[in-house]
Amino acid sequence: MSGETTITIIGNLTADPEPHVTQTGLSVTSFTIASAARTYNKQVEQWQDGEVLFMRCSAWRDLGEHVAESLARGARVIASGRLRQRTFETNDGDKRTVMEMTVDEIGPSLRFANARPVKAARNNGNGNGAAPRGGFDDPWASSQPAGVGDAPPF
Numbered sequence: 001m002s003g004e005t006t007i008t009i010i011g012n013l014t015a016d017p018e019p020h021v022t023q024t025g026l027s028v029t030s031f032t033i034a035s036a037a038r039t040y041n042k043q044v045e046q047w048q049d050g051e052v053l054f055m056r057c058s059a060w061r062d063l064g065e066h067v068a069e070s071l072a073r074g075a076r077v078i079a080s081g082r083l084r085q086r087t088f089e090t091n092d093g094d095k096r097t098v099m100e101m102t103v104d105e106i107g108p109s110l111r112f113a114n115a116r117p118v119k120a121a122r123n124n125g126n127g128n129g130a131a132p133r134g135g136f137d138d139p140w141a142s143s144q145p146a147g148v149g150d151a152p153p154f
Contacts (some may be wrong), residue, residue: 007081007101009055010109011035013075016061019068029064031071033079033101034057057081059103066120067106075108 004008017031037050056078059067071077081103089095 006080007083008033008078008080009033009053009101010078011053011055011076012055012070013071013073013077016073017068017071019064021084026059027064029033029059029068030057031059031067033077055101056098057101057103059106062120063103063106067103071106071108076112077106079103080108081105 011033012035014032014034017029017030019027021027033055034052034053036052038047038061039050040046041048058064079101084100084102085097086100087095087097
């Protein structure tokens with residue numbers, strides 16, 4: 001949407017993602033990403049961590065379910081989404097404001113790790129797993145990895 005503040009954050013999950021279901025039946029997964037700047041200190045000849053940013057995040061619907069199934073505490077991730085500010089009142093009557101990120105895209109960082117993506121089954125909004133409109137085959141449906149020299153599936 002226009003006018004929203006979008007950010008990308010790279011960091012590590014501080015705990016396993018926590019899936020929930022709202023009162024209206026929507027699934028949401030909550031998690032925190034810790035991100036710290038690292039700088040090289042020439043005087044002591046070593047890397048040093050800077051201030052740590054703890055960004056509370058939420059991923060909704062299928063994305064949240066995929067996060068809960070795929071990522072765990074300590075995983076290094078790259079997440080992009082919309083920054084939002086939320087104000088609430090505590091039990092003591094104090095007003096608090098927090099910054100949170102609604103995640104639109106997230107995945108493991110491949111800088112120091114390997115990952116093998118597996119296409120999730122889609123229900124295309126009708127709940128029965130039917131083929132998408134137009135009847136096209138899903139190029140990711142095969143569980144076999146493409147071999148060297150294979151033609152792309154599109």
